[in-house]
Amino acid sequence: LLENRLPTALFSxxxxxxxxxxxxxxxxxxxxxxxxxxxxxWRQQDLIPVLGDKRGPFERQEGSIQLVMGTFAMYRYAEHSDLNWGIAEVPLGDAGRQIEENTWGFAIHKDSPNAEAAWIVAKELVQVHGGILMEGGGQFSVLIGEVTRPETLSVLSSFGLTDAEIMIAGSAINDVRPSFRHVMGAEIVEVRNQAINAIMRDGAPPGPTLEQAAAQINRLLAEAQP
Structure with a gap:
């Protein structure tokens, strides 16, 4: 959420x-x-900071954390029903370490009664020096472009990731779901982003705004039908 990635939370x-x-x-x-x-x-209550890309500060080792709700913590929520926010490890299954994007994430349950406290902690964490985050717990937020920073590669390797998995981590984006499913993926993503920005930045009512966006997307889908 600190990285203007609300679709991650929606998918999660x-x-x-x-x-x-x-x-x-x-x-x-x-x-x-x-x-x-x-x-x-949450945004109106200042529980979520102004949306923006925080990858640059992380590359400069100024600190940045990917904050998502659910992706990395669902299995922990199932096992520990009292857990409503915290650092969440990436799940390990029979296939080994399966990564989509981050190795670790700061998770806040969508029904957490402690959202304000969780965001206070999260905001403090993103001010921490990126190198300290990596050395202390393997915090990792994907960098745009080539994954060349030695500390990033070192952290990923320390988790037992293969070279191929490291490259996946560097290139994965949250927009793949519409993009790989449909030839109009780029246009669909643009409509979605405009709706999210209208809601989060301009205070537009979510219901009507999303209905209008859905209607636009449906027209794009219809146009692409053979």
Whole structure:
């Protein structure tokens, strides 16, 4: 969320932009509207800072953390129902270490009663020197472009990642879901981003804004039908 990546949080909580068949937008579904309403309330209460790309500060070792809700912590929520926020490790399954983007994440449960306290901690963490974060616990937020910084490669290697997995970490983006599913993926992502910015930056009402965006996406999907 500190990196202007609200789609990550939407995906983490079951939200989607389009359906699996690529025929209909799901952006105006009640679950997505509820999540965006919550995010807007958090922003208005200053629980979420002004949206922006914090990757540059991380590359300069000024500190930045990817904050998501659910992606890395779902299995911990299931095992520890009293856990509502904290540092979440990437899950390990039968296939070994499976990464999408980060190795670790700061997770806040969508129903956490302690959101304000969690964000206080999160905001302090992003001010910490990037090198300290890496040395202390392997905190990692993907860098844009080539993964060439020695400390980044060192941290990833320390988790037993292969070279191929390291490159996946460096190139993965949260927009792949609509992008790889549909030929109009770039246009769909643009509509989605405009809706999110209107809600989070301009205070637009989530329901009508998402309905309008979904209608635009549906028109794009219809245009692409053979």
């Amino acid at each position: 909580n079951g939200g989607e932009i389009i359906n699996a068949e690529g025929t209909r937008s799901l952006l105006a579904e009640p679950a997505v509207v509820d999540m965006m309403t919550m995010f807007q309330e």
